[in-house]
Amino acid sequence: MFKSVVRGCQLCIWNYLGLVVFAYLFWIIEIFALTLTISVLIGQPILEGLGVALIFHLIAFVLLLLGAAWFALLLGVWQVFLNLLWSRPPQWLRVQWKLFFSDICISVVAVLPIVFAFFSQANLTTWQYTETDAQAGEMLAQLFIDESLPFIEKSWWIWLLTALILCFYREQKQTN
DSSP states (O other): OHHHHHHHHHHHHHIIIIIHHHHHHHHHHHHHHHHHHHHHHTTOOSSSOHHHHHHHHHHHHHHHHHHHHHHHHHHHHHHHHHHHHOSSOOTTTSOOGGGHHHHHHHHHHHHHHHHHHHHHHSOGGGOOOOSSHHHHHHHHHHHIIIIIHHHHHHTHHHHHHHHHHHHHHHHHHHHO
8 A cells, every 4th residue: 555655656746747737638639539520420520520530639649649758758857866866766766667658557547537527617618619620729729728727736636646546556456
């Protein structure tokens, strides 16, 4: 139990320096792209077709890759920082590179409750559907800047609790 709490707190340090924003954007854009895809498939397209939805899926995937690269960079900086402070850093502070992909998955999935909480309280009635792709991108940017960033800042504890639960679950799976 203690090991998963320490790991969750370590993830909090690295994630709130950037990966949470990338993961949040990934989920927002992916939900938007899924909405576009479903609207096209049921015959009532919001925008001009399936190609637009595919572009948004690709943008979301690229954001996820950028978030993973940023996460790796932060882990590398953390490791260098620890090596500057100690010749042999404490084991509980060291970066565990073998858990890199697992940590990214935990971080991205832990953002999902924040996204659901945001959509449950966001004022989406002012978010009108438009005719052009450029206006849809502008709406997403406005939604992110005006409403999402303050909500992410206030919801750090939701991310932390979810990450702790997922770290505990991973620890239980590793011991079994």
